[in-house]
Amino acid sequence: MKSPGKPAPPGQLLRHLPSVDELIPELRREAGGGPSDAALAEAARRAIEGQRQRLRGGQAPEGGPANGPALRDSLRREALHQAGDILRADQRPRLRPLINATGIVLHTNLGRAPLSEAACEALLGVARGYSNLEFDLESGKRGRREGAMEELLCRLTGAEGAVVVNNNAAAVMFAIRLMAEGREVIVSRGELIEIGGSFRIPEIMAQSGARLVEVGATNKTRLEDYESAIGPDTGLLLKAHTSNFRIVGFTEEVPRERLVALGRERGLPVLEDLGSGCLLPVPGLPAEPTVAASVEAGVDLITFSGDKLLGGPQAGIAVGRAGWVQKLKKHPMMRILRPGKLTLAALEATLRAYLDPGTAAGALPALRMLAEAPESVGRRVRALLDALGPELRGKLDAREVETTGKVGGGALPLAELPSRAVALAPGGLSPDETEERLRRNDPPVIARIHEDRVLLDLRCVREDELPLLARALRALAGA
Numbered sequence: 001m002k003s004p005g006k007p008a009p010p011g012q013l014l015r016h017l018p019s020v021d022e023l024i025p026e027l028r029r030e031a032g033g034g035p036s037d038a039a040l041a042e043a044a045r046r047a048i049e050g051q052r053q054r055l056r057g058g059q060a061p062e063g064g065p066a067n068g069p070a071l072r073d074s075l076r077r078e079a080l081h082q083a084g085d086i087l088r089a090d091q092r093p094r095l096r097p098l099i100n101a102t103g104i105v106l107h108t109n110l111g112r113a114p115l116s117e118a119a120c121e122a123l124l125g126v127a128r129g130y131s132n133l134e135f136d137l138e139s140g141k142r143g144r145r146e147g148a149m150e151e152l153l154c155r156l157t158g159a160e161g162a163v164v165v166n167n168n169a170a171a172v173m174f175a176i177r178l179m180a181e182g183r184e185v186i187v188s189r190g191e192l193i194e195i196g197g198s199f200r201i202p203e204i205m206a207q208s209g210a211r212l213v214e215v216g217a218t219n220k221t222r223l224e225d226y227e228s229a230i231g232p233d234t235g236l237l238l239k240a241h242t243s244n245f246r247i248v249g250f251t252e253e254v255p256r257e258r259l260v261a262l263g264r265e266r267g268l269p270v271l272e273d274l275g276s277g278c279l280l281p282v283p284g285l286p287a288e289p290t291v292a293a294s295v296e297a298g299v300d301l302i303t304f305s306g307d308k309l310l311g312g313p314q315a316g317i318a319v320g321r322a323g324w325v326q327k328l329k330k331h332p333m334m335r336i337l338r339p340g341k342l343t344l345a346a347l348e349a350t351l352r353a354y355l356d357p358g359t360a361a362g363a364l365p366a367l368r369m370l371a372e373a374p375e376s377v378g379r380r381v382r383a384l385l386d387a388l389g390p391e392l393r394g395k396l397d398a399r400e401v402e403t404t405g406k407v408g409g410g411a412l413p414l415a416e417l418p419s420r421a422v423a424l425a426p427g428g429l430s431p432d433e434t435e436e437r438l439r440r441n442d443p444p445v446i447a448r449i450h451e452d453r454v455l456l457d458l459r460c461v462r463e464d465e466l467p468l469l470a471r472a473l474r475a476l477a478g479a
């Protein structure tokens with residue numbers, strides 16, 4: 001007889017592992033009619049393999065006695081449990097919806113702009129079946145992928161032409177390559193931006209095959225700085241919007257009109273990377289340069305994102321003069337960078353909302369959230385607190401507080417969005433633990449910690465998400 005406490009050698013324990021065939025009938029019963037026998041067998045095999053490795057590693061079987069039929073039974077139950085987890089995990093997508101309670105509207109890590117109802121419908125409509133993606137319904141012949149989109153973009157921005165690619169980083173790289181491959185591109189030192197750690201003007205430049213020529217100082221660049229840098233190898237003047245930072249104080253930059261005039265005089269094109277793609281000023285926010293203003297100023301090509309202030313799907317848009325747009329369309333890179341039909345459908349529906357500027361801000365969730373008054377967010381805060389009831393509110397120490405959110409997505413870095421939040425301080429849980437539990441909820445709830453309290457800013461939380469949020473808070477309180 002072995003002393004209790006001392007585990008049997010792994011070899012002996014391994015004999016007690018269940019077999020795949022032994023687990024399948026019970027797994028099938030638990031899983032209902034869903035998975036095939038092959039999927040059940042695979043889950044069972046992976047669960048048993050996990051047990052084998054743990055036993056070999058000297059880990060004692062979970063809660064099981066050290067011997068005999070009881071051990072067999074314990075291992076079998078553990079394997080069933082784990083195979084069930086494996087099956088469920090296989091069915092749950094890794095990319096899934098969550099509740100954004102950060103108060104950051106265009107949160108890049110959380111997927112930036114939520115799409116409008118019309119955009120979702122358009123996307124689903126072409127997703128389920130076939131579409132005239134590259135088919136001209138008038139002539140019955142092959143058509144152009146982004147034909148309708150180009151017309152819309154020209155109408156909305158005043159540009160002569162437009163192309164759509166996968167994202168704005170691609171649009172910038174593509175435009176630089178087209179306009180200045182093998183040549184020099186002049187950029188102000190105040191505009192050598194980095195966005196989200198992976199978009200850096202100098203690196204994009206290198207990938208475009210152009211050479212960066214920096215001019216001016218970080219806080220001041222004058223027209224003469226550009227002028228004196230122009231040489232025989234210069235191919236392009238680039239202006240980049242400093243979307244995610246501001247140099248404040250003693251600053252000077254060259255207005256795009258003057259850069260365009262200089263370009264004309266010296267026979268050089270001007271490219272402007274606008275970043276956000278603001279088509280319509282958002283009420284209550286500091287003015288962002290609009291795409292139309294850049295077109296009006298005569299910039300040759302202008303690039304911007306589809307999923308920032310524009311409020312659509314991830315996409316990169318380049319608009320501008322017909323000659324340059326024509327060259328983009330014919331360039332072999334276009335084939336590499338072109339977006340898919342799902343993106344095009346959602347983008348077209350998003351752009352259509354702008355045809356009526358009076359209703360655009362109401363139809364596009366990102367704009368609606370950005371423009372919403374704090375008092376209006378506060379109504380959802382109180383609805384949530386009411387739904388919890390006094391006892392839960394007490395347990396969670398939940399109350400309404402004033403807070404400030406952000407635009408996000410590298411847009412309007414200094415703009416603050418006065419907002420309202422539910423502040424939580426559940427007894428027995430640290431702010432970090434509270435934040436983590438909410439994050440592990442299904443659906444995950446992403447909160448913010450501020451001064452030792454967990455804040456749920458409800459600016460980006462829809463009315464119809466409140467019951468889910470209330471359920472997450474009930475679970476948090478252990479109720």
Ligand SMILES: *Cc1c(COP(=O)(O)O)cnc(C)c1O
Binds near residue numbers: 199
């Ligand atoms: C966000 C941004 C980019 C990158 O756009 P993506 O759509 O993320 O590829 C490039 N330039 C500027 C100025 C930006 O703000």
